[in-house]
Each structure stands twice: as C-alpha cells, then as structure tokens.
Amino acid sequence: MLMQNDQFNQAMELRMILTRIATGEDTKEDGEKYKFLREVFVSNTFTKALLPDFVITCRLLNDFWPYIKRRFSTYADRREFIREEFEPILAYLEGDKLFMHDSIISDSIGKFDCDTVIYMWNKALDRREADPDGAITAARSLLESVCKQILVERNISYDDSIDLPKLFKTTTRSLNLAPERHIESIIKQILSGIQNTIHGFASLRNKISDAHGKPKGGYKVNKRHAEFAINIAGSTSSFLIQTHLEVPAVVGVFTDNKAVATKQRT
Template sequence: MNIDELKTDFDKAEALLHVLTETATGKERYPRLYSDLRNFFYNSSYKKFMPQWLNNIWTLDIFWSHIKPKFDHYWERREYLAEELSPLLNACQGTHNILTLQSDIIEDFSSIGVNDCWRKMLERVESDPDGAITMARTTMETVLKHLADELHETYSPQEDFSVLYKKVAKRLNLSPDNHEEQLFKSILGGCSAIAGGLGRIRNLYGDAHGQGVKQLRPHIRHARLAVNSSATLCLFLLETYEFQNGKSR
C-alpha cells in the first residue's frame, strides 16, 4: 500500500492508525507509508489533531521504542492508539462528510436533493457547530457553481462568493435592480446579503481553515442560523431555476 492509493483524508488517518497498531503489536511494519502519512498530516491543517507525543516519532523504530515499555499487553496498546488518534479521525471524518455532501448535491441536483442535504447538516449542528457551518457554506458554493454551469455563466475557480451569487441571481432574474416593487427589492437584497455573510462567517468559524492562537468558537445557534439560511437560499435558487426551465410543478 502507498499513500497515493488512499483517496480521502479519512482513509489516510485510518491507515496511520493501522500502521502504528501493526508495529505496536509486533506485526508487519510499513516505514515508507508511515513517513509519507506523518509528513502529510504535519504539513496540513490536521496538525493540531495529531497526538503531541508523535511530534518526535520520525520513524517506526522510534515509535517501537516509545510504545514497547509503555504497555505490557497488545490490547492496551490498541486501546491507547485508538484513543490518541480519535481526534484526527474525527476531524478527517468531517472532511469526508463535506466531500460526500458535495457529491450528493451534484448527483441529485434538485430541490429534493438539497432538502436531503439540509437534514444532514442539521444532524451535525449540535455535535459539531464548526463542521455544520463549513457544510452550509459548501452547500451554497456547490449549488451556485452548478447553477452557473447550467446557465452557461463563466466564473473563476476562486471566484469571490458574493460575486458568484450576483452572477447567478442576475441570470435567474433575481437581481434587486431587475424589480421595481420595493418589497421584492428588499427581499432579494437580503438574499444577496445572506450569501455574502455565509462566506464571511465560514472564514471566522468554519473548520476548513487553520485557527490562530485566539480561536473563535461558534454557538449552536450560530451554526443552525448558517445551515437554515444556506438551505433556504439554495432551495429558492433551485426552485426558481426549475420553474424557469419547466422542471417544477
């Protein structure tokens, strides 16, 4: 096995646990894979989830010298490693969930598909507010880019979030400037503000970026607001697109 065969970050985290467990229980060693996995995680935003004692464990020989005198029984070593690597596995599972969410939206690009993703995001709100906020922003971005593609609207891969929303809204005749009624102008202007706000709140709170010394932690209510705002706006955009293309009742 080599690191290139591991498709997701969660796969890599599981492989790291497996490699350490195999060494700790006197089985086959994978020195090259261990080195590659260790370098991958220590050169990524996942570094903060790595066990502190692993900082100086550059090789499996050093790891064996560390783990052998620590526990007499293999089962103790397995339990220890599983507990120590659990923060990393949980963090990578969150990334895996986000990738799955993107895939689900693309596979079922409809209001029904977004409703299903909405449910998945809400399920994560209380246990992982950071991750829920990241998923809310990811859902919005995925829907906007997919709509832009369907509407033949050009954009750059790193398009500013609010700019991308305005491009799609204009194509769907949802720009406030396209409406004379003050009520609709206010509502549609609010939609634009929500889109821009989701991008900014994710930069402050979401788990897709590394955090500095002073970490901002969102409350559950913040995560729920982000999730519900994202899902509601995505549904509105999708239903508008479906209506204009004769795909809705």
C-alpha cells in the same frame, strides 16, 4: 408532499412487510403494498439514498425471498438484519436528525437531483450538533455547489475560484433575481436583503468555521451558530433551486465577473 410522520409510518410498514416474508408470514396483499411503498421512497432522491440496498434491487416482493434466504438461515437473524438496515431512513423520518424546516428544504434539494448538493446538505445536518465548525463549512459548500450547478445547467461559465458573494450574484442574475433588474421597491428590498445576508454568511464562515485556523482563545462555535448557518444556506439554496426549475434562462453576457450565458434554457 407527505408529512414526515406519514412517511415514517410508511417506512415502518415497508419494514414489516419485508420482515413477514423473511419469516414466512406474508399475506396476499403484501406484494402490491410493497410495490406502492417502494415507489414512494425510490421516487424521492433523499429517501432513496437512505433505503436498504435490497429494497432498491428487489423491485418485487418475491425478489426479496431468495435474497434473504441465502443471506441468513434463522428468522431471528433475518429480523435483526432488516431492522438494522431500516434504521437510517427511520431515524431520518422520525426527526432524530431532521426538523420540519429541514424536511421542506430536503424536498427542494431532492428535486434538484445533484449528488454533490445532496451530500453537502446531509453533511451539514449530520454535523450541526457534534461538529458545529464542520457544519458551517458544509453549509457554505452547499450554497456554492447549488450556485455552480445552476450555472452549469444554464450554460453559464464562471471562474472556479470566484468567491461566494460574486458567485451568488452571477447566479441570481441568471435567475432574474438581481435587485437592479426590478423596479418595485419592496421586491428590490427583499432581493437586496438576500444578497446582504449571503455577504454576511460568507463572513461568518470565514471568521468562525473550520475553513481557517483560529488562534488560541479564538471565538468558539456552538450549535446555535451552526443552526443559523444551515438555515441560511438551506433556505437560500431551496429558493434558488425552485426558481431555477421554474424560470427560463436569461440570455446575455455578465461582464463584471466574466460569466457568459450562451443559450436560452428550454
């Protein structure tokens, strides 16, 4: 996996290549470089979502020239347009809204390729400083969305009104992560700890997030609470996703919450 600053430099190079062709300064090597760099970002669900639309539609560098020529008549306008369009992905990669820990989680979530999950993760990150309440709610929704998507992909039915602890338990059982399914004490301890953390996380969200009204003088949420909630939800989601992608589905019936595994995942 590329380090964050490597991808930032590649995004800057991609922007410069497009700026050169928009201003008549492109070189022979730019065409191949563009194809390579475009593939780097298009192949990752997260970075693809942040790319300018014209990079998605212009598969070859020569495709960009008629587009930018029609759009703007002056070099100055073209430069400014390209600069503005690249700002979201550059800010993302530079770290204005992303810490290295977030990058690792983002990589796992990107591999999952689920729009709802990606949206909730981005929403949690975007809100953690300006809107900690909203960030905690988004973090909870992220974890719920990951669990539900895993169950859907494993052909396991569930009650849509199920609470997070039960939903998480159903998901971990489908992934063979339930503590009772392991005999090694250290493994059971770790898996039990994860379950207890999710119970605590659900309580945190219920007590101090914006999902419930708070009385006057109630507990005020700040950035550290949001950061804590996002780290829990993000790390747990990443662990579940990676396990889901590596472990075959468990065949069986989960009678405690009416979830049923219908077939082996191949």
